[in-house]
Structure formats: structure tokens, C-alpha cells
Amino acid sequence: MKEDNFTIVNKKLKSRLIVGTGKYKNFKETAQAIKASGADMVTVAVRRVNILDKRKPILMDYLSPKKYLYLPNTAGCFNSQEALRTLRLAREMGGWNIVKLEVLGDKKTLYPDMIETIHSTKILVKEGFKVLVYCSDDPIHARQLEDLGASAIMPLASPIGSGLGIQNKLNISLIIKNSKVPVIIDAGLGTPSEATVAMEMGCDAVLVNSAIAQANKPVLMAQAFKNSVIAGRQSFLAGRMKKSLIGRASTSSKGII
């Protein structure tokens, strides 16, 4: 098979699995699981430095930004102002301008506030950011984000951290069909088989955090997700067989005795 690279904002990625770095037991486990996942892009969050503990280990010591493409996010931001502040700080930190925007609208469901999301996207694009946008699975919102200059559309499969898989396949299919920028399923995938389904549907990539970090064996689960994304992508490229409502024998009846 010829190389099937995934390009996002001119960055060629080998893996179509993007992984989050939150919820692991410790940084050692984070580093092991991410290595096992084969991902070359990882999401990170921006928070205050703990000034009381000068020796506290930090993420960068375990996951080198030279090895992994950091995708700073706005996790925990509930309005545009907070999200913009976070991403401007992220850009100053390391000079990254590829970012993941996520503006939450509700603490319980963690569903995105699409009005604030659209507003923030507009400003970030104007400021030169390349914005990957976490969004609802509404095809109209997805199109609006693309029109505003989003670099990728990241619809949720189901609520963040729920592990419920893709709840609205129809909408996700419509978004894939209508988008010219990459579509990345973000949030809600619980198992590798669900990632395979997303890739078979034609998603360009998937983003997984909790499903790996919260597994009993995160490193093994990271490998499983790696394989499932490859399988789903290959299946998509191969093109599935036609469905039939009746049985069709695999063996020819010619020469039957």
C-alpha cells in the first residue's frame, strides 16, 4: 500500500490516532501509553505552575515536544475570553500556533457552547492560529466553522469521558461528506472497535484520552487503539462489500455432487 499520511496544517503525521495526556496514574505511565499508541500528536492543557513544590516533575520532561507535536487545548474553559487567554499563553510558551479550541457550555454534559466556540474561532483565525475545533455533531455548525477558517472539525462522538461511542452516525457521516478540512472524532470513544467504526465511516483521525488512560492496562489499550485505527482506515480505503438482505453462498454451486 502506498503511504497514507495524514496531513494537518502542513504537518505530516504518520498516525491517525491523536491521544490526550490526561488522567494517567503518573507521567511514566503517560509516556509508556503514548509511545505504545504510535501517536505523533498529543493534546496538552495549560495550567498554573505549582510554585510551592519546586521539584515537582512536569509533563515536558516525560514527553518531549521535539518528539511529539503538542496540541494545546482549552480544557475547562467555559467562555471565549478564557479560551483565548489560554491559547495565547500556549502560543507564547512554545511558539505553537496549532491549537485545539474547546469551549464548554455545561459542566454536566461537557457539551460545547457553539456560540462561544464560533466567536472564538473567528478571533483565533484572525490572530494567525491554526484552530482544530471541538464541536457538536451538528453539520451546520461544522460547516460554519470550516467557513470561518477552522483547520479541522472535531465533532464529539458522545460526551467527553463518557465512553459511549458514536451516538449519531448520521450526523457524523454528513459532516464527513460536507467537509473539505480533516474531520477528527473527538470525545466519547470507549473502545478500539468504536474507533474502527469512526475510521471506516471516513473520519480522517480520532482523538482518544479517557478510553486509554482509564483502561485497566493503559499501555495495552493504547496498542489496541493503534491497531484499530489502522484497521478502520485500511477498511475505509479498501471499500466494504455491498450489503444483501438475503444469504449469498461463498462457494460456487457448480459441480455440486
Add this chain to the structure above:
Amino acid sequence: MAKIQLNGKKIVLKSKTTLFSLLKKYKLDKNKVAIELNGEIIPKPNYNKKILNDEDNVEVVHFIGGG
């Protein structure tokens, strides 16, 4: 002496402390953090020039694990 707020905590610094020396005091690598001074992001090359004064509000952030 300068009484400032650092990441939500009140601290006292020697007078003429710069952002650069503040990072040094807390053993922080400037390449791994970003700084906001009174709500304004300070570019790294200016850490040497910015002297902290009474009632300044400093936020030092870094990357942590997140999804």
C-alpha cells in the same frame, strides 16, 4: 521590597526583581512556561527587562496532561 501576587499567592520579593530572576528563584525553565503580568502576556525576550512592583499580579503557566 515588592509585594506581589504569584499564581494566586501573596509573596514578597527583593526590590528590582525581574521576571527572569523570579523564574530563577522558583527553578523554572523559561522555555517551559509562559507569563502573564497584570493580564498581559510578556514575550520571553522581555523577561529580563520587566521589573516587578508592588501589587503586580503574575501568572506563570505550563503544560500539563489533558485531553
